[in-house]
Amino acid sequence: MTDTAAPLPAIVVNGVSGRMGRMLVQVLTGSDKARLAGALERPGHPWVGKDLGLMLGGAPLGVTVSDDPAAALSGAQAVVDFTAPAATVALAPVAMAAGCAHVIGTTGLSKDDIAAIGAAAKQGVIVRAGNMSLGVNLLVALTRKVAAALDADYDIEIVESHHRHKVDAPSGTALMLGQAAAEGRGVSLDEAAVRGRDGITGPRERGSIGFSAIRAGDYIGEHDVIFAADGERIILRHVASDRGVFARGAVKAALWAQGQAKGEYDMAAVLGL
């Protein structure tokens, strides 16, 4: 008898030696819904040309780390990308040309980067979110709702804490939360945002949305949205204690992306929030 089961969707991991890349390998090798079909790293990285399993200190996985995105993506259904802005912007058109969904977790993207990704998404499917966890995406929805219910007597402040290696601030998540707060309140985040305070700053401007960033130790990612008025404070909080929440969200997005119409989507669409 022949086995007629359809092969599992083939997923490539970009930035495979990074903190998120390693977590994605763990999630994909343990998945019964998707399979690890390729691994990419930057040109010159010592893992390029080597077996991924051996580089991770384990048994061979039969996946050779590549620095050639077009070759690695050929025949794959999705590429999951937690790297750096320049790498992600360069990969988007390559993924679209290969007919691969591009799941983007990379943060620190500029407005130009975001526009370039949006342009690439005219040719295929891109899912992009500054945070792929279910918990944070729920927090985003709650933030929008609370901000809509409260007036500017409630000062909004977003405080985020991350590990000492993080290179961008505010975090992508903090910006998602700030955007949701601004939408709930019916204001523009560009106009309301205050990013970091130092020196004689003067009193707080009514209606502003403040951002503060802590970089220390091995925090995985913690976010508070504070609504503070005279006499009371509401604090919405998310704490990530395992990078698996981001990796599982990204794999879910890669599977969800199969068969979607061309365009750019966020995790709210994936999660049906």
Ligand SMILES: NC(=O)C1=CN([C@@H]2O[C@H](COP(=O)(O)OP(=O)(O)OC[C@H]3O[C@@H](n4cnc5c(N)ncnc54)[C@H](O)[C@@H]3O)[C@@H](O)[C@H]2O)C=CC1
């Ligand atoms: N959206 C989300 O849920 C999450 C987003 N992130 C974001 O993901 C990104 C990566 O985070 P980490 O894994 O902690 O960083 P990391 O520094 O540990 O890993 C980044 C990896 O990308 C690789 N890389 C750089 N340029 C490349 C290129 N041109 N081609 C292929 N690989 C390349 C690096 O060599 C490195 O291995 C950051 O922007 C971070 O903020 C992190 C966690 C969750």
Ligand SMILES: O=C(O)C1=N[C@H](C(=O)O)C[C@H](O)C1
């Ligand atoms: O760099 C990280 O680690 C994280 N980055 C994302 C962000 O910028 O919000 C998501 C998560 O908080 C971890």
